[in-house]
Amino acid sequence: MGLALRIPANDNAKKTFHRRGGDKNQRMASHLITGVAGFIGSSIARELVHRGERVRGIDNFETGKQENIASIRDRIEFVEADIRDHDGLKDAFAGIDYVFHQAALPSVPLSVGDPVRAHNININGTLNVLLAARDAKVKRVVYAASSSAYGETVTLPKREDMMPNPVSPYAVQKLTGELYMQCFSRVYGLETVSLRYFNVFGPHQDPGSPYSGVIAKFITQMLEGDSPTIFGDGETSRDFTYIDNAVQANLLAASAPAEAVSGQVFNIGVARQISLNQTFQALREITGFRGAAKYAPQRVGDVKHSLANIARAQKAFNYSPDVDFEEGLRRTVAWYKLRPHPTPAASTAI
Numbered sequence: 001m002g003l004a005l006r007i008p009a010n011d012n013a014k015k016t017f018h019r020r021g022g023d024k025n026q027r028m029a030s031h032l033i034t035g036v037a038g039f040i041g042s043s044i045a046r047e048l049v050h051r052g053e054r055v056r057g058i059d060n061f062e063t064g065k066q067e068n069i070a071s072i073r074d075r076i077e078f079v080e081a082d083i084r085d086h087d088g089l090k091d092a093f094a095g096i097d098y099v100f101h102q103a104a105l106p107s108v109p110l111s112v113g114d115p116v117r118a119h120n121i122n123i124n125g126t127l128n129v130l131l132a133a134r135d136a137k138v139k140r141v142v143y144a145a146s147s148s149a150y151g152e153t154v155t156l157p158k159r160e161d162m163m164p165n166p167v168s169p170y171a172v173q174k175l176t177g178e179l180y181m182q183c184f185s186r187v188y189g190l191e192t193v194s195l196r197y198f199n200v201f202g203p204h205q206d207p208g209s210p211y212s213g214v215i216a217k218f219i220t221q222m223l224e225g226d227s228p229t230i231f232g233d234g235e236t237s238r239d240f241t242y243i244d245n246a247v248q249a250n251l252l253a254a255s256a257p258a259e260a261v262s263g264q265v266f267n268i269g270v271a272r273q274i275s276l277n278q279t280f281q282a283l284r285e286i287t288g289f290r291g292a293a294k295y296a297p298q299r300v301g302d303v304k305h306s307l308a309n310i311a312r313a314q315k316a317f318n319y320s321p322d323v324d325f326e327e328g329l330r331r332t333v334a335w336y337k338l339r340p341h342p343t344p345a346a347s348t349a350i
């Protein structure tokens, strides 16, 4: 039986077709993106399509959106699948060379509220992805790890050789995924690379949930003339990383020599510490918003400071963040201005 591929014909309608056995090899995609309808997954997909590469994506629309892949929907294979469904992944991995594993429940507050559900997606789902990749003889899996694995560190910047100290279920889960990546590299010879993203932001990030990234939410609120809410005193800091830098890191990590990257963990940030107060001020300049921010108590599970040392990724695969914070903000504001945006929920994830 052929692989059932569901390709959305438009945002409201889906077309389902079955690949015939005869043309199987011709139609094989060489890159598989899990979580392709999400913010980072769809951004990787657009860049690969732009480069003329073959792309297959899977998603269950847990947090992802049809609109994120609308511009490339006729140039990728899309499989509606859940990474918790081990048996359902087999066909989607057939013929794949490189996997970019982005699918997750990517939220500290959601993992605090329902750690079991988050565990099932983030850990069990990741194990299923690795099993499917191993069985399909995939060349390499590049994994979306998280800087949250570090937790509160006494020393900044955070380096990969520091002891992880996760403070939320989400952080534990993302760290466990890294350990599984390393394990599959050692035990089964599957090449794996873990990229610890530091607060990625940019076009296509969803501002519409209470757990959305802080920049997406600030921008959409300020463009609506509403005051954003800052949790804590605003001196909480992050190494905000524009999406193009994260996409670049994924593609470089996929093509770097195995001896330089396989089984390893790399920070992906910009190596610059920006506070939430500074972010708000920068966005006031760009959006023209003249109001003040609202302040609310710091949330459980959020770390106070985050800053990446990116030397390891620079050395191993020439990672070099091209887009700085201010330029990234300008591009992101420009994108949100052009898109119709729903009114965001009140609270803000960082």
Ligand SMILES: NC(=O)c1ccc[n+]([C@@H]2O[C@H](COP(=O)([O-])OP(=O)(O)OC[C@H]3O[C@@H](n4cnc5c(N)ncnc54)[C@H](O)[C@@H]3O)[C@@H](O)[C@H]2O)c1
Binding pocket: 034, 035, 036, 037, 038, 039, 040, 041, 058, 059, 060, 061, 062, 063, 064, 065, 081, 082, 083, 084, 101, 102, 103, 104, 105, 106, 107, 121, 125, 144, 145, 146, 147, 174, 196, 197, 198, 199, 200, 201, 206, 213
């Ligand atoms: N955005 C950041 O700043 C950041 C920072 C560190 C790590 N990460 C990691 O990067 C990855 C992508 O994050 P994002 O910001 O693009 O989030 P996102 O929510 O936009 O994307 C996640 C995607 O995974 C899909 N998904 C969730 N559960 C699934 C399941 N069971 N089966 C199939 N698909 C499923 C969602 O529908 C969504 O499309 C995640 O693994 C996240 O943990 C993100």
